[in-house]
Amino acid sequence: MPRAVLIANRGEIAVRIARTCRAMGIRAVGVASEVDADATHVHACDDVVMIGGASPGESYLRGDALIAAAHRAGADAIHPGFGFLAEDPRFAAEVLAAGLTWIGPSPQVIATMGDKLEAKRRMAEAGVPLVPGEELPPEPTAADLHAAAERIGLPIMVKAAGGGGGKGMRAVHHLGDLADAVAAAQREAGSAFGDDRVFLERLIARPRHVEVQVVGDTHGQVLHLFERECSIQRRHQKVVEECPSPGIDAEVRGVLTAAATDAARALGYVSAGTVEFVVDEDVLARRRAGESVPATEAVAFLEVNTRLQVEHPVTEEVVAVRDEATGTLEPIDLVRWQLLVAGGFPLPATQDRVVARGHSIEVRLYAEDVPAGYLPATGRLTAFRVPALPGIRRELGVRAGEAVTPHYDPMLAKVIATAPTRHEAAGRLAAALAASSITGVTTNRDLLVAVLRDDRFLAGATTTAFLAD
Structure with a gap:
């Protein structure tokens, strides 16, 4: 240890x-x-x-x-x-x-999952569902692009092989725009990651961003800790996360968790990590309507984040481990599990003892000007107080009197609400944010409250286009 x-x-x-x-x-x-x-x-x-x-x-x-x-x-x-x-x-x-x-995981695993093309190859070998797509040669010709587009089918997403975060990505709806989109994505990827390789994937029109928390130890055990939904995003960056996902059914959940654990085992994954998927809302809607659509058609691998995620608290709030002797539910602490694994200890749970109960929602409180296009905001916080209301967890990175500088990510805090139901969790979180005293720096607090009280959000209609719509 x-x-x-x-x-x-x-x-x-x-x-x-x-x-x-x-x-x-x-x-x-x-x-x-x-x-x-x-x-x-x-x-x-x-x-x-x-x-x-x-x-x-x-x-x-x-x-x-x-x-x-x-x-x-x-x-x-x-x-x-x-x-x-x-x-x-x-x-x-x-x-x-x-x-x-x-x-954390080994350097080899981090390197493999950091290369999106290599990650897709490894996931294909592990039998993990993938979005149809193709690699491109270093200098693709118009014929190369047209042939690939015909095989994949429009619309298409151009993606960077060497990184993420929305950089080196372009959506293409018309074949005539593909060459320019690939060239622009290559330039942006080369500047952002020092790697101008890009690849093509079929664009899913109405995606949900759903991820599965996994954790592995040095004794060969890999567990999943159920899923989180992170579809509410701005500029490809998550803003609201929750556990469990409000949009998937039990069969789709089973496909997701099985694929995530298969992926982690294939990598020999050690420590905490997240296997991210894109889930097709159109397929989910057909399943809700009673169509006999295989759950596997809704799910496709996106990437593996080889670290602790920003949104890990919602998993900690919902997931527990059942004590074998007493049957009581013990809360989990993912950082504790990381430290135990790093010390050579086995994970303090087995998959059959991992249970989920209730609902948890997290928001990221940013210093940013939403009407100005989410531009980062700076200044000195003259007041910063998030009330400790029932069911509210606060992960605070600043305090009153502290300066918010332009040097770092503008996230000030994460606020998490947990309740027996999703509606209750959303209500608690909106109330805590509305009652917060934050002055001196512009934040996205009002946007977060509006999202949590939006009828579409409360109905679970959460795709990655939520804020844009």
Whole structure:
């Protein structure tokens, strides 16, 4: 078991990881850039090491500085959180080469899943459902593109092989637009990821974004912890997440969880990770209408996130482990499970003891100007209070008086509501947000409240086009 963990991150996820470390008697070592010297996450840790300048490239993206900080503080493990270097296989390998424990999957698995084309090949070998698509040669001709489009069928999505987050993506509805879309996606992908490879996939017109939480240990056990739906997005970035999905039936859920565990086993996956899928709402609607449509037709692999997800709290709130002796339900802590696995211990559960109950919804509270196109906002928070109402969990990355700078992701906090039913959870969360006192910086709070009280959302009509519609 690690004795001291350096948390190679900032904000609410660093606070979250530190909380579990301290609960387990593990020393939590924080890191901070020069502008984060008095940040909230610094005060949540037992020790802190300053690692450089304000920009991520001078601090949180400097693997050498993070490893040196771990040695300096006497840490024997590094937890990357999410973002920054969490999915950088070179950093994971450097951590291991430095004699430290990497809290996450192997560098090889991170590298394989970071290459979208290789990921699709591995998933095909594992029998995981895929969206019809094709790789492209480095310099595809018009004939290459037309032939691929005929085999796949319009509409088509052009995607980057070396990354995600909406970069290097183009939707194509007319064959005459395909060549320009591929060229534009290649330029954007090359600039964003240093890798201009792109590929084609059939575009699903009304998709839901549904993911399955998986966790594996070094003893060969892989578990799924049911699904989350993350369809409410802006600019391909999640805003609202929930567990369970409001749109799928039990048979589709079975296909998703089986495919996710098959994928994780095929990879030899260790630690926490997420297998993401696109689920076709049109197919789901046909199933709801009574058509005999196979559940497998609704589901297709999207990607594997080889880290702890931003939205992991909704899984922790809904999923529990049944005690074999007493039958009582014990809550789960995914960071604790990551630390146990990193220490060589088996997972503290078996699949037959994992149960789900109730409903949980999470929103990401961002410092951003929604009417201006979700532009990040900066300034000093003159007030920041989210009330601790019944059923509300708060993962806070800032406090009143703290400055929101342009250097980092503008997420201020995550607020999570859990209740016996989805409607109750949405009502609780909307009430908590509406009662929050947040001044000094523009946020997306009003948008979040509006979503949670929207009749379409409450009816479960949540596709990735929800905000655009």
